[in-house]
Amino acid sequence: MGEVNLAKAPAGVKLALMGNEAIARGVIESGTYVVTGYPGTPSSEVIMTLQECSEDLDIYVEWAVNERVAFEVGLGASIGGARSLVTMKGPGLNVASDPLISAAYSGVDGGLIVLVADDPGPITTQTEQDSRWYGKLAKLPMITPSTPQEAKDMVVAGQNISEELKLPVILRTTTRVNHTVAEVVTGDITPPKKFMSFTKDQPRFVRAGMAWNLERHKWLNKQLTLVEDVIEKYGLNKVEGEGSICLITEGVTYAYVKEVVSRSPDNLLKSLKILKLGLIHPLPKRFLIRNLSDCSKVLVIEELDPFIEEGVKNLAFDVGLNIPIYGKLSGYLPLEGELNTDLVSNALSKLLGSNLRQLNVVKQPATYAVPARPPPLCPGCPHRNSYLAILLGLAKAGYKRDEIPIFGDIGCYALSVNPPLSAIWTEHSMGASISMAMGLKLAGFNKPVIATIGDSTFYHAGIQPLIEAVNKRVDMLVVILDNGVVAMTGHQSTPAWNRTETGRHTKPVDLYEVVKALGVDRVSVVNPYRIDEMIEKVREFIKEPGVNVLIAKAPCALLNARLRGVEKRYQVLLDKCTGCLACIRVTGCPALYVGEDGKVRIITEDCLGCGLCARFCPYKAIVEVR
Amino acid sequence: MLSNRVVNVLIASVGGQGGLTLSRTLAIASVLSNYSVRTGETLGMAQRFGSVLSFVRVGVEEEVYSPLFGLGEADYLICLELIECVRALKYLSCEGGYAVVSNEVKPPISASLSGSKPTPKDELVSKIKGCLGNNLAVVPARDIALKTGSVRASNMVLLGVFNYVSKLFKDEIVEEALKNLFKGNALETSLKAYYEGKTWASVNLKTF
Numbered sequence: 001m002g003e004v005n006l007a008k009a010p011a012g013v014k015l016a017l018m019g020n021e022a023i024a025r026g027v028i029e030s031g032t033y034v035v036t037g038y039p040g041t042p043s044s045e046v047i048m049t050l051q052e053c054s055e056d057l058d059i060y061v062e063w064a065v066n067e068r069v070a071f072e073v074g075l076g077a078s079i080g081g082a083r084s085l086v087t088m089k090g091p092g093l094n095v096a097s098d099p100l101i102s103a104a105y106s107g108v109d110g111g112l113i114v115l116v117a118d119d120p121g122p123i124t125t126q127t128e129q130d131s132r133w134y135g136k137l138a139k140l141p142m143i144t145p146s147t148p149q150e151a152k153d154m155v156v157a158g159q160n161i162s163e164e165l166k167l168p169v170i171l172r173t174t175t176r177v178n179h180t181v182a183e184v185v186t187g188d189i190t191p192p193k194k195f196m197s198f199t200k201d202q203p204r205f206v207r208a209g210m211a212w213n214l215e216r217h218k219w220l221n222k223q224l225t226l227v228e229d230v231i232e233k234y235g236l237n238k239v240e241g242e243g244s245i246c247l248i249t250e251g252v253t254y255a256y257v258k259e260v261v262s263r264s265p266d267n268l269l270k271s272l273k274i275l276k277l278g279l280i281h282p283l284p285k286r287f288l289i290r291n292l293s294d295c296s297k298v299l300v301i302e303e304l305d306p307f308i309e310e311g312v313k314n315l316a317f318d319v320g321l322n323i324p325i326y327g328k329l330s331g332y333l334p335l336e337g338e339l340n341t342d343l344v345s346n347a348l349s350k351l352l353g354s355n356l357r358q359l360n361v362v363k364q365p366a367t368y369a370v371p372a373r374p375p376p377l378c379p380g381c382p383h384r385n386s387y388l389a390i391l392l393g394l395a396k397a398g399y400k401r402d403e404i405p406i407f408g409d410i411g412c413y414a415l416s417v418n419p420p421l422s423a424i425w426t427e428h429s430m431g432a433s434i435s436m437a438m439g440l441k442l443a444g445f446n447k448p449v450i451a452t453i454g455d456s457t458f459y460h461a462g463i464q465p466l467i468e469a470v471n472k473r474v475d476m477l478v479v480i481l482d483n484g485v486v487a488m489t490g491h492q493s494t495p496a497w498n499r500t501e502t503g504r505h506t507k508p509v510d511l512y513e514v515v516k517a518l519g520v521d522r523v524s525v526v527n528p529y530r531i532d533e534m535i536e537k538v539r540e541f542i543k544e545p546g547v548n549v550l551i552a553k554a555p556c557a558l559l560n561a562r563l564r565g566v567e568k569r570y571q572v573l574l575d576k577c578t579g580c581l582a583c584i585r586v587t588g589c590p591a592l593y594v595g596e597d598g599k600v601r602i603i604t605e606d607c608l609g610c611g612l613c614a615r616f617c618p619y620k621a622i623v624e625v626r
Numbered sequence: 627m628l629s630n631r632v633v634n635v636l637i638a639s640v641g642g643q644g645g646l647t648l649s650r651t652l653a654i655a656s657v658l659s660n661y662s663v664r665t666g667e668t669l670g671m672a673q674r675f676g677s678v679l680s681f682v683r684v685g686v687e688e689e690v691y692s693p694l695f696g697l698g699e700a701d702y703l704i705c706l707e708l709i710e711c712v713r714a715l716k717y718l719s720c721e722g723g724y725a726v727v728s729n730e731v732k733p734p735i736s737a738s739l740s741g742s743k744p745t746p747k748d749e750l751v752s753k754i755k756g757c758l759g760n761n762l763a764v765v766p767a768r769d770i771a772l773k774t775g776s777v778r779a780s781n782m783v784l785l786g787v788f789n790y791v792s793k794l795f796k797d798e799i800v801e802e803a804l805k806n807l808f809k810g811n812a813l814e815t816s817l818k819a820y821y822e823g824k825t826w827a828s829v830n831l832k833t834f
Contacts, residue, residue: 041669124668176666179666181653181665255693259690341692372677375674581738585739588739590734
């Protein structure tokens with residue numbers, strides 16, 4: 001953000017900050033020293049924001065190769081007394097879950113916060129995973145903010161709580177907090193808390209099936225009983241109103257409830273009591289019992305799973321609180337998708353037996369059907385060329401369209417699923433393309449298989465699957481789409497860089513050398529922009545037995561254009577264009593469109609000059625302009 | 627328009643057109659004006675050449691809470707592209723709602739692949755006009771932006787028109803907000819585009 005430097009802004013300033021920028025400021029205010037993570041929407045901007053002002057910060061803030069490594073780095077720093085924070089999206093916590101669960105037994109000395117950003121909707125994530133269950137599974141305290149302001153403040157509180165309890169704290173957010181911009185008032189900056197000491201303490205840190213693990217489990221359970229006492233002074237749980245109809249909210253659902261209530265008549269508020277939970281694991285029992293005992297009925301308003309609802313019902317049963325508790329299990333709110341003010345208003349109407357929605361009925365214009373615009377591969381994207389080369393190479397090798405399965409992986413290139421390429425058959429989890437292709441072969445599929453995986457995804461979780469395929473001698477073609485960057489999440493660094501975003505000099509880990517060292521049968525680097533050469537390589541490699549790897553190497557076109565500008569663009573000669581649409585049907589490039597006269601146009605400022613459309617124009621109607 | 631206690635603005639654009647920058651500008655200007663503000667948008671996948679909706683909620687005299695609003699609840703619809711505008715129309719209020727629309731069309735690939743004839747610009751505009759009557763400004767934002775030196779400044783041209791109509795922010799506040807976001811040439815172009823937008827509105831929208 002231009003003039004506002006989050007590393008320098010003094011306390012008491014009101015800024016317009018995105019939730020993730022507010023969390024970044026929280027890192028600075030809390031004296032957190034080691035920050036790492038793996039990019040994943042909606043969590044990426046925390047580290048990106050810190051890296052932007054890293055010159056003015058005395059902290060370590062770098063991307064890690066994957067989430068488990070990030071977590072273990074954070075854990076290592078924290079057992080030495082430093083404060084650390086690791087960031088990831090929901091599925092990233094699955095990757096980090098192994099060390100997370102063990103870390104609860106070992107505990108920390110310096111504060112350790114795990115930021116996990118879930119994505120109800122889901123807007124950009126493979127599933128609507130509800131990571132709140134990790135609070136229970138890992139037996140760790142979990143806190144959640146409702147606004148960017150709270151997100152910032154909870155980093156500061158979370159580090160204190162983590163140190164007081166000697167446990168990692170999970171800060172759980174959702175897209176509508178991470179990506180919401182709102183007013184945020186800054187607090188004081190604390191100097192970073194770095195290494196203090198690390199003493200040999202084997203019962204605490206050695207988890208090798210030792211008898212002392214039972215003692216650590218008892219310790220962990222004891223710590224969990226202290227959580228509510230410890231968090232009390234931070235005011236994470238709040239109550240508004242003194243009515244007997246009680247609403248339990250958390251995260252952004254609090255905002256939806258407040259919005260609905262603020263638009264309703266004053267007497268509604270009088271009949272309500274709104275509880276906002278900042279601590280969601282373990283549930284604050286005393287707070288809940290104190291505030292629910294005089295309620296006539298309860299509605300739990302939460303996104304995704306009935307996590308709080310089940311907990312509150314258990315609690316009510318235990319203390320003999322015999323009042324109706326509504327939520328998702330009684331059908332007041334949906335189990336899927338994100339909530340909004342309409343859904344909350346409807347649930348509240350049902351609870352109150354009156355129609356709140358009537359209060360703001362508005363006349364809206366007619367709706368018209370318009371063609372969908374799913375995100376396509378960008379103009380000039382090298383992945384378009386790569387998939388086209390794979391499809392044409394297969395055709396040249398004698399295979400029919402859709403005869404050979406193409407396994408996909410996580411990254412921009414998954415957008416090749418859309419027409420006209422319609423290339424990938426699967427996309428599941430980081431690295432799965434290679435191992436799933438292997439499984440299909442082992443099951444008895446007797447034709448070739450292709451796995452396609454991006455460079456960053458390969459570093460993250462593709463290396464072990466490739467070891468497995470090589471070691472078990474399973475024939476496959478692996479195409480590594482190497483654009484040199486984590487593109488989809490906003491162009492973050494990979495281990496192949498010799499310098500990171502903060503200017504840190506690193507030792508690049510060369511992709512080709514890694515692949516070669518794993519003992520694959522054939523490996524070749526191709527340039528997808530030389531599409532004929534790549535087609536030929538695909539045709540050759542698909543017929544050869546063994547594990548064959550093609551590295552399709554070309555920089556991300558969007559980033560390249562931003563860094564180096566665009567050398568040439570293309571335009572359509574309207575007198576030559578017959579409107580056959582071959583260019584569009586082959587490439588699906590979003591810089592192309594059909595004009596009202598049926599002929600193709602190129603949006604000049606979107607064209608990045610790859611020339612793929614010109615190559616496939618049968619009438620030579622698309623020409624270069626410099 | 628300032629009598630509205632909460633102003634709901636929806637920005638409809640194609641990823642890459644600057645819709646997110648526009649929503650951030652409104653958010654910064656709101657904080658500088660001491661208004662309460664929430665934006666709701668989908669970053670990540672949708673930002674590149676896909677449909678992008680940005681919700682901006684400005685509390686002029688009261689606090690806003692939700693980052694989103696529902697169908698028919700937008701007081702203003704700012705569109706950087708006509709097809710996205712038609713798609714987003716359902717969010718606009720028919721009672722006093724106002725649309726500020728760039729006359730640019732970028733038909734999506736799905737339309738070109740379907741083989742159906744592209745919808746003419748006029749037809750898209752007349753759909754948008756629907757119940758809005760005079761509450762519609764169709765702006766040659768791209769042409770105006772080109773005059774300022776960058777087609778990327780179309781969003782700031784629309785900001786100028788929007789602020790001329792809504793009178794939500796003082797000019798000096800908008801200037802400060804833009805200084806928060808841009809430096810050097812980009813700042814100069816953005817400021818110029820903003821004022822060009824305002825000038826266009828003062829000439830073409832006589833009712834304000």
